[in-house]
Amino acid sequence: MKEFVDKLFIIILSIFTLIGIYTDTWKVLVIFLLITISALMSYLRIVEKKGILADKILEYLLGILSVFFPEVIIFIPVISYEAFLDRQIIVGIMLAAGFVISSLKMVLSARLMLGAVIGLAVFLAYRTEKMGKLLVENRKIRDEGEINKENLRKQNKNLLEEQDKSISAAQLSERNRIAREIHDNVGHMLSRSILQVGAMMVVNKDEKMKQELMSLRETLDTAMNNIRNSVHDLRDEAIDLKTALEEIAEPLKSDFNVTFEFDAEVGEISKEIKYATINIVKESVSNIIKYSKNENVDIRFYEHPSMYQIIVHDYAVNHGDGSVIDKTKVNRRTVPVIDPVSGEGMGLENIRTRAEKLGGNATFTNENGFRVFVRIPK
Known part of the structure; x- marks a missing residue:
């Protein structure tokens, strides 16, 4: 847009300065050609490499014409503008020669005015180029600022998440x-007190005292049960399911390529589902360690609107032709694989039982390895 305004201004000055050298018949044609060539050069500049090359060729042609045809002198300011932007030194020399040759027949005032217009064209080209570079640099700085801002936002988010995890871990530890x-x-003191009261009830023969001791024992039993329940509740709340599953998967990493994914709100998962998930994954990992002859293991826990999904899958890498690598010939484990379809083994039955106890279901497949797929409703 800036180049268009510059060229329009140069064209107006060129016409005002030199249109008098043309006859009435040529005036309209010269003005039309001047505007057309200027617009064509601007268009070629914004096109890709071929357009830029065509623009440079056009500059050379007009430069040559300015030397041999004095009538082309009106085009020199616009061509000078383009030549400066493209750093066309040879074109600049030809334009200077054309100016000297063509202006010999002009009066001094017209010659000075034309020289001033050419100088102004070069200055406008320099200013436009500089402003363009500043604009590009400004956009670059702005883009880098946006990128840095986004990186800082992500880092801040990660920092807050780590702080939340640290606070949660500290709370669970406490x-x-x-x-x-x-x-x-x-707990131990209450247990000892209960035993002592029981011993006193055996030794003491006074019925009235026995009734008192019985009441005391019932109170201690109630206190013991309350403390036991409170301790269990504290431990249940302290279970971090994601951390627990990561710890279960840790032994696999020495022999398998493990992929672990956990996508759920831990705070909303009930303790029953937590315990079931831990035991299901633990049983699946145990079977993999004992029997798997594959090299990859996926452990995934996903939360959906109405259910939780548990997937444990060990599998082999495929060849490029789609066939599966036979790991039985190279794997050091020689224990036969349990048939998941027939349901052999107490481990698979335990997985199915735990899922069904919570209203869910478990399926087992043996296509390319062994896959445990469990759904548990919320």
Whole structure:
């Protein structure tokens, strides 16, 4: 847009300065050609490499014409503008020669005005080029600023997530500590008190005292049960399902390529589902360690609107032709693989039982490895 405005201004000055050298018949044609050539050069500049090459060729042709045809002198300011932008030194020399030759027949005032218009054209080209570079640099800085801003936003988000994880881990650790201290200290003292009261009831012959001791024992039993339930609740809340599953998968990493994915809101998962998931994955991992002759293991836990999904799959890598690598010839494990279709083995039955107990189901397939697929409703 800036080049268009510059050229329009140069064309107006060129016409005002030199149109008088043409006859009435040529004036309209010269003005038309001047505008057309200027527009064509601007168009070629914005086209890809072929357009730029055509623009340079056109500059050379007009430069040559300016030397041999004095009538082309009106085009020199516009061509000078283009030649400066393209750093066409040879074209510039030809334009200077054309200006000197063509202006010999002009009066001094017209010659000076034309020289001023050419100088102005070169200055406008320089200013436009500089502004273009500044604009590109400004856009680059702005883009880099946006990228840095986005990176900082991501880093800040990750930092907040890590802080939340650290706080959650600290809370879970504190709950475990409290539960352990209650169990080890208060629980043991209550257990000892219950045993002591029981011994006193056996030794004491006074019926009235026995009734009092019986009431005391019932109170201690109630306190013991309440503490036991509280300790269990604290431990249940302290279970981090994602961390627990990662720890279960850890032994696989020495022999398998493990892919672990966890996509769920941990705080919304009930303790029953947590325990079932841990045991299902633990049983599946145990079977893989014992029997798998493959090299890859996927462990995935997904939360859906109405259910949780557990997938544990060990499989082999495919050849390019789609056939599966036979790992039985190279794998050091020689224990035969359990047939998942027939349901052999207590481990698979335990997985199915745990899923069905929570209203879910478990399916097992043996296409390219062994795959455990469990659905548990929320």
